[in-house]
Amino acid sequence: MIIQSKNNRQVLLRKLIPHDIDKLTGYFQKLGPETLKRYGPHGFDKQSLFELFKNAGYHTAYIAEDAETSEIIAYSVILSGYLEHDNFRLQSYGLTLSHKTDGTFAPSVADEWQSLGVGNSLFHFMLADLKLNGIKRIILWGGVQSDNQKAVNYYLKNGFRILGEFEYNGRNYDMILEIY
Ligand SMILES: CC(C)(COP(=O)(O)OP(=O)(O)OC[C@H]1O[C@@H](n2cnc3c(N)ncnc32)[C@H](O)[C@@H]1OP(=O)(O)O)[C@@H](O)C(=O)NCCC(=O)NCCS
Numbered sequence: 001m002i003i004q005s006k007n008n009r010q011v012l013l014r015k016l017i018p019h020d021i022d023k024l025t026g027y028f029q030k031l032g033p034e035t036l037k038r039y040g041p042h043g044f045d046k047q048s049l050f051e052l053f054k055n056a057g058y059h060t061a062y063i064a065e066d067a068e069t070s071e072i073i074a075y076s077v078i079l080s081g082y083l084e085h086d087n088f089r090l091q092s093y094g095l096t097l098s099h100k101t102d103g104t105f106a107p108s109v110a111d112e113w114q115s116l117g118v119g120n121s122l123f124h125f126m127l128a129d130l131k132l133n134g135i136k137r138i139i140l141w142g143g144v145q146s147d148n149q150k151a152v153n154y155y156l157k158n159g160f161r162i163l164g165e166f167e168y169n170g171r172n173y174d175m176i177l178e179i180y
Contacts, residue, residue: 001125002067006116009066011073013125016061020072021049024063027072032111038148041077041106041141052077062126064109064118074118076107076126082139090139090174093163098137103130106141107154114150123158127179136179143172 001013016024028044042052052059057080064074081099082090090097105126109119130138143166144151152173160175 003117003121005113005118005121010068011118011121012065012067013122014063014065015129016053016063016075018050018053020063021046021053023070023072024049024061024075027075027110030110031108035108035111035114038145038151039106039108060129062122062129064113064122072110073113074107074109074122076105076122077141078106078126078130078135078138079104079141083141086139086142086174089166090163093174095163095176101134101136103135103138104141105138107151119154120158123154131179138177138179140173140175143168143174145169146171146173 003011003013005011025044025046031039042048053061059077059079061075061077063072063076065071066073080103082097082102082104086104087097107119107123109122138160140155140160144155146152146165147170155175155177158177160177163174163176165171165173
């Protein structure tokens with residue numbers, strides 16, 4: 001799917017395929033310190049990415065590419081189900097978790113492409129696919145730092161709600177989106 005970003009560039013949205021892993025490594029290498037302070041759901045080296053995506057279906061990633069250069073400019077990953085180490089905390093809010101209908105989500109956009117509508121577009125692209133695959137609820141991967149205003153706004157804008165907060169290197173929010 002092609003969209004137009006707020007800087008009038010054509011952007012291609014699509015699912016990640018194993019062939020993209022080298023290019024994706026380059027995307028992570030270019031992330032700046034401010035983004036890396038906010039984003040680190042998994043290892044960014046080639047081996048970690050290979051391990052992550054070798055079992056089809058467990059992790060699914062969606063990417064945005066600059067249509068002119070084919071460079072990856074955004075990456076969102078969703079894990080089927082929930083992270084075991086978040087289970088206790090999420091249950092404390094009264095959630096009954098499911099590996100079938102929950103998805104755990106972590107979005108990112110390249111520094112110079114942030115705030116141009118790419119994150120929102122990639123989210124809606126992903127959501128349509130998740131609906132087709134029976135996902136009913138999206139949980140944030142490790143929550144969101146409460147002072148990450150850009151991301152908190154982005155989640156609220158996309159219908160997420162705050163479940164509660166927890167301390168881990170500062171204050172964080174757990175947020176979820178129920179999909180109807
Ligand atoms: C959070 C992130 C994924 C959002 O994607 P994006 O492409 O920058 O966001 P968009 O341009 O699509 O904007 C979506 C919404 O985000 C919020 N937002 C975006 N830029 C913002 C800014 N500079 N200040 C405040 N809110 C902002 C707004 O609510 C915006 O909606 P609006 O345009 O209708 O006001 C992206 O900024 C990012 O990768 N940040 C660094 C990594 C990160 O924090 N990941 C999340 C970890 S939990």
